[in-house]
Amino acid sequence: MNENILGIVAGVLTSISMIPQLIKVIREKNVEDISLVMLLILISGLSLWVWYGFKKEELPIILSNAFAVLVNISLLICYMLYRKS
Template identity: 65%
Template structure:
């Protein structure tokens, strides 16, 4: 049961930023997102990947690696679509 809960939690947290990413890719508008929030979240999920590697726990590694990918993509989009760049 613990594994099922862990996998479900990993999936939900991993996909939580996808709607934001999709919206940004469609509208090319990043005015309402904070690069600081993305950077802090990216740091946290990166540490979760390291933690998962240290424990050898693939559900932690994979779900957080996906989150790293999504958040890196968001940060790239922020710099690409920012009106100040």
């Protein structure tokens, strides 16, 4: 398998992995089972992958991880909106 195709497929799968969780949170408006620390660590790691992609000039790394950052920031926003004080 061509390594670019492999990278794109891996990037797409990891990027969309949190979408079902985001949809569930939006529908139920419940974030009790979401770990804030996990979200912050994940967003930090994904952001570093974006930076790494820029340093290596690898568009699949940049795009897939930037999309994942946006999905997880959306989840973080939902966390802040729906958490119980």
